[in-house]
Amino acid sequence: MAILRPERGASGRSRNANAVDDCVSDTPKGSFPKTAHLLKHSDFQRVYQHGRRHFSGNMTVFYLRTQSEAAPEPNKAGTAKDLRAREDGGVRIGFTVSKALGGSVERNRMRRRTREAVRHNLYMLKNMSDSVDVVINPKKSLLTALFPQLSQEIERAFRVILQNCEVATRKSGRQETRLT
Numbered sequence: 001m002a003i004l005r006p007e008r009g010a011s012g013r014s015r016n017a018n019a020v021d022d023c024v025s026d027t028p029k030g031s032f033p034k035t036a037h038l039l040k041h042s043d044f045q046r047v048y049q050h051g052r053r054h055f056s057g058n059m060t061v062f063y064l065r066t067q068s069e070a071a072p073e074p075n076k077a078g079t080a081k082d083l084r085a086r087e088d089g090g091v092r093i094g095f096t097v098s099k100a101l102g103g104s105v106e107r108n109r110m111r112r113r114t115r116e117a118v119r120h121n122l123y124m125l126k127n128m129s130d131s132v133d134v135v136i137n138p139k140k141s142l143l144t145a146l147f148p149q150l151s152q153e154i155e156r157a158f159r160v161i162l163q164n165c166e167v168a169t170r171k172s173g174r175q176e177t178r179l180t
Contacts, residue, residue: 036092047063052164058150065130091133093133132165
């Protein structure tokens with residue numbers, strides 16, 4: 001059995017060889033909290049059926065602008081939790097990877113890479129006035145794509161979502177003022 005011995009760092013201090021180094025990359029730190037995850041099958045189906053699509057080289061992004069809920073109903077289970085998720089940022093993101101794209105190892109790798117790219121670019125959608133549900137459906141080519149390319153595609157998709165939701169908000173605002 002091998003014994004792990006502390007290594008000496010550049011500063012002369014001893015350092016554990018198994019320690020996690022937070023300075024591995026120069027990419028900005030982001031977050032992807034659990035409240036930003038799209039989890040329910042019915043929510044995925046609603047985004048697919050009623051949402052819009054954005055196509056890119058390595059993925060298809062589906063998105064649907066949703067109405068904010070006014071107040072939770074006390075007799076419905078889960079409503080307060082859903083409302084709390086909306087208050088935290090208004091953006092929920094889900095991932096779907098078809099079994100046709102490969103075995104579980106490849107599918108999980110696609111999901112992890114996509115989730116990491118979303119984590120780095122999620123700040124773009126944090127200050128939206130509306131809430132939006134997003135479903136990302138990767139293509140087989142995502143496995144061989146470089147991470148900066150993947151991150152740029154996610155960034156571009158988020159810009160399109162932000163732009164289209166702002167236009168829809170302005171249009172609906174004009175319609176409400178005409179009605180009153």
